[in-house]
Amino acid sequence: MKEYKTANIRNVVLLGHGGSGKTSLAEAMLYASGGATRLGKVEEGTTVSDFEPEEVRRHISISTAIVPVEWNGHKINVIDAPGYTDFVGEVKGAIRAADAALVLVDASSGVEVGTELSWSYLDEEKLPRAVIIAKMDRENARFEQALAGLREAFNANFAVIQIPIGAQHDFKGVVDVSNGHAIVGDKGQPGEVPANMKAQCDKAYETLVEAAAEGDDEYLMKFLDGEALTEDEVHRGLHLAVKAGKVVPVFVVAGTAMQGVQALMDAIITYLPSPEEGVERVATKPNNDETVTLRADPAGPLAAQVFKSVADPYGKLSYFRVFSGTISSDSRVWNARSETEERLGQLQDRRGKEQINVDKVIAGDIGVAMKLDHTSTGDTLSSDRAHALILPPITYPNPVYMAALSPRTKTDLDKMGGAMQRLVEEDPTLRVRREVDTGETIMEGMGESHIDVAMRKLQQKFGVNVDSSVPKVPYRETITRKIEQQGRHKKQSGGRGQFGDVHIRFEPLERGSGFEFADEVVGGSVPRQFIPAVEKGLREIMDQGVVAGYPTVDFRAALYYGSSHPVDSSEMAFKLASHIAFKEGLPKAGPVLLEPIMHVVITVPQQYAGDIMGDMNQRRGRVLGIDQQSNKAVIEAEVPLAEMMRYATDLRSMTQGRGIYTMEFVRYEEVPAHLTSHIVDARKKELAEERG
Numbered sequence: 001m002k003e004y005k006t007a008n009i010r011n012v013v014l015l016g017h018g019g020s021g022k023t024s025l026a027e028a029m030l031y032a033s034g035g036a037t038r039l040g041k042v043e044e045g046t047t048v049s050d051f052e053p054e055e056v057r058r059h060i061s062i063s064t065a066i067v068p069v070e071w072n073g074h075k076i077n078v079i080d081a082p083g084y085t086d087f088v089g090e091v092k093g094a095i096r097a098a099d100a101a102l103v104l105v106d107a108s109s110g111v112e113v114g115t116e117l118s119w120s121y122l123d124e125e126k127l128p129r130a131v132i133i134a135k136m137d138r139e140n141a142r143f144e145q146a147l148a149g150l151r152e153a154f155n156a157n158f159a160v161i162q163i164p165i166g167a168q169h170d171f172k173g174v175v176d177v178s179n180g181h182a183i184v185g186d187k188g189q190p191g192e193v194p195a196n197m198k199a200q201c202d203k204a205y206e207t208l209v210e211a212a213a214e215g216d217d218e219y220l221m222k223f224l225d226g227e228a229l230t231e232d233e234v235h236r237g238l239h240l241a242v243k244a245g246k247v248v249p250v251f252v253v254a255g256t257a258m259q260g261v262q263a264l265m266d267a268i269i270t271y272l273p274s275p276e277e278g279v280e281r282v283a284t285k286p287n288n289d290e291t292v293t294l295r296a297d298p299a300g301p302l303a304a305q306v307f308k309s310v311a312d313p314y315g316k317l318s319y320f321r322v323f324s325g326t327i328s329s330d331s332r333v334w335n336a337r338s339e340t341e342e343r344l345g346q347l348q349d350r351r352g353k354e355q356i357n358v359d360k361v362i363a364g365d366i367g368v369a370m371k372l373d374h375t376s377t378g379d380t381l382s383s384d385r386a387h388a389l390i391l392p393p394i395t396y397p398n399p400v401y402m403a404a405l406s407p408r409t410k411t412d413l414d415k416m417g418g419a420m421q422r423l424v425e426e427d428p429t430l431r432v433r434r435e436v437d438t439g440e441t442i443m444e445g446m447g448e449s450h451i452d453v454a455m456r457k458l459q460q461k462f463g464v465n466v467d468s469s470v471p472k473v474p475y476r477e478t479i480t481r482k483i484e485q486q487g488r489h490k491k492q493s494g495g496r497g498q499f500g501d502v503h504i505r506f507e508p509l510e511r512g513s514g515f516e517f518a519d520e521v522v523g524g525s526v527p528r529q530f531i532p533a534v535e536k537g538l539r540e541i542m543d544q545g546v547v548a549g550y551p552t553v554d555f556r557a558a559l560y561y562g563s564s565h566p567v568d569s570s571e572m573a574f575k576l577a578s579h580i581a582f583k584e585g586l587p588k589a590g591p592v593l594l595e596p597i598m599h600v601v602i603t604v605p606q607q608y609a610g611d612i613m614g615d616m617n618q619r620r621g622r623v624l625g626i627d628q629q630s631n632k633a634v635i636e637a638e639v640p641l642a643e644m645m646r647y648a649t650d651l652r653s654m655t656q657g658r659g660i661y662t663m664e665f666v667r668y669e670e671v672p673a674h675l676t677s678h679i680v681d682a683r684k685k686e687l688a689e690e691r692g
Helices: 021-033 055-059 085-097 115-123 141-154 194-212 216-222 231-243 260-269 411-427 448-462 528-541 572-588 607-616 647-654 673-691
Strands: 009-016 066-070 073-078 100-106 129-134 157-159 162-165 173-176 181-184 189-191 248-252 282-283 291-294 305-311 316-324 326-328 330-333 340-344 345-352 354-358 358-364 366-369 380-382 401-407 431-435 440-444 464-468 474-480 482-491 498-508 515-519 553-565 592-605 622-629 632-641 658-672
Touching: 009 021, 009 085, 009 115, 009 260, 021 066, 021 073, 021 100, 021 260, 055 448, 066 085, 066 260, 066 448, 073 085, 073 260, 085 115, 085 216, 085 305, 085 448, 100 141, 115 141, 129 141, 129 260, 141 157, 141 248, 157 194, 162 194, 162 248, 162 260, 173 291, 194 216, 194 354, 231 248, 231 260, 248 260, 248 366, 282 316, 305 411, 316 326, 316 358, 345 358, 354 380, 401 411, 401 448, 411 440, 411 673, 440 448, 440 622, 448 464, 448 673, 482 572, 482 647, 498 572, 515 528, 528 553, 528 572, 572 607, 592 647, 592 673, 607 622, 607 632, 647 658
Parallel strands: 009 073, 009 100, 100 129, 129 248, 157 248, 515 553
Antiparallel strands: 066 073, 162 173, 173 181, 181 189, 282 291, 305 316, 305 380, 316 366, 326 358, 330 340, 330 380, 345 354, 345 366, 401 440, 401 464, 431 440, 474 592, 482 498, 498 553, 592 632, 592 658, 622 632
16 A cells, blocks of 8 residues: 555544444455455345454444545555444544544435434534435435434534435436536446436535535635625635534435445535644643644654554554654654553554555554553554643543453363453453452443344453353442440360450441441450450451341441450450351341442433323432433432342334433432341342352
8 A cells, every 4th residue: 555645534433323234335446546355245244344254243333443445545544433322432533533424314314313413522622513314225215304304413504515416226426516416326327417316416406505615715705796606616616614513414325336426525525624723632741731632644753553452362452543743653752641652563544454664644544553451442643752642631531331251161261261351351341340249251332232242252252151140239238227236256275265246336337438437345344455356257247237248338436345364265266256246236226228329321312201201210220411402311319239230221222322421429318118028038048149
């Protein structure tokens, strides 16, 4: 692949609902440009960008793939991102690497949940975008209906640049409204504009010229004075308006039929911004927080951000976008976050899984580095410590779905920790933690499919087999009233005996206070050297609550009296005495079960708000309020974790996939009495099984 100047590079991310045709379009662009000798198909698992085993098996995109396409003296880095919400982490990284987005809408399905989510992510990054009404050759494809749906769903100035010639099985090509030319056939050849489309094209051209005039003050004055804009002025005006986010151009394709693909690539070069014109990036110097505005200048200070990592048993792959400067093979770079120098080997350009060695990657381009041991997704690579820069991190949503993972064999257990850490490095929306209260290894992700894919990667990449289950709720116990209890341990078995005697006052504390131990002994009734043993004994036994064996929290234990034996007393004896006081005293202190309460924020289309609030009530939730954002309802509630374990799946079912939510722990609250007995019975059964 030849070297390209920054001005001749386009970084475009393909976004949209799952199945809207993103991967097929990337494949068609590569084939049309001569970069591939055959046209791969998603359903056959033969596309360049869907090469992971799980992608081939499921016939969907799971991870972001880069497909560089060479066209008319330009390099178009096509960034094919997944369309399913479980893999939103890949989408976030892909958007960071792009200068513009192509949002695909299925001509037969119109705006779907993935379209809406993609649009919101682009709004967060303030990224210019165009819309592609795709699959025009499909049954029930309707261009006007899809366009009307876009205008209803989004507050944007849509400018139709291409109009389809025919539809469904009669789809033959497109008319470029900007110049009145028809492009037909799978080779993108010039054709005749059908006579019955002349009026439609003329009307669309008037609207297009008005949109172009918005891009430049000089063009606007000409337009208002009634002067005609030239074809070049229309193109440039639209380019400037798209870059500024004032206009969203609309194109038409049928990827698998190779219709409109060549015209689309021409349009990408004409209308979408190059890296020199892209979103302004501001980096920070790590030592003094001074900010530096970066330009896409190959001679500028090096700032390359890793937007995607790929775990591999033989080393990690780091995909990076150079925002400033030039990065070269066989050189050294500085990572300010990890404060380490990384040695770069051979840099690569990747076309799917194909490796293309390159000597350097200049500002505005995308490359891949191998085996960067101390670099993670989101990190910035600079030339050296003295010129270190940090670009803003990529923001990822918090996980909403949990699964408890258990290894199948001892060998799997030994390899499991390291393998899961590698997956977390690859995917920032995956998290792994050890739940202390239940002893489970918990993997958190964006949905059931997300966790399932991660488990399959553990097996395929690292040879680790695990099983998943619904996580146990980390219940806790506490007391509700103050009591005093003696604990006396006495044992005589010939020779030296054991004697410890304590009097402890147990009293409840405010929720979230944890455990407090107080020494209120006066007169030396308990020798000073044994008092720490009493506290230690209580801390040991409090993990085995008296209601259901869950940890006991939010209470105070005050040692106020006791007695000892000059020979038989020992630290062990006083520890055991404190155990007795706990076991005999807490059942008298009104023990109750506590459950974790989560703060949940749910965003759904307005028509689902009533159903969601009703469902929250059934889940023992308290709705705190409801707000309106555009055409969405934002519902805040507090709900027990026990009722939210599989909510990600339930919410998608209730809202046809259009609902999203976030969830975080707030506090522990008392479990209603009518539910306690069921939880206690289940816990007793669980403990019995653990004892064998």
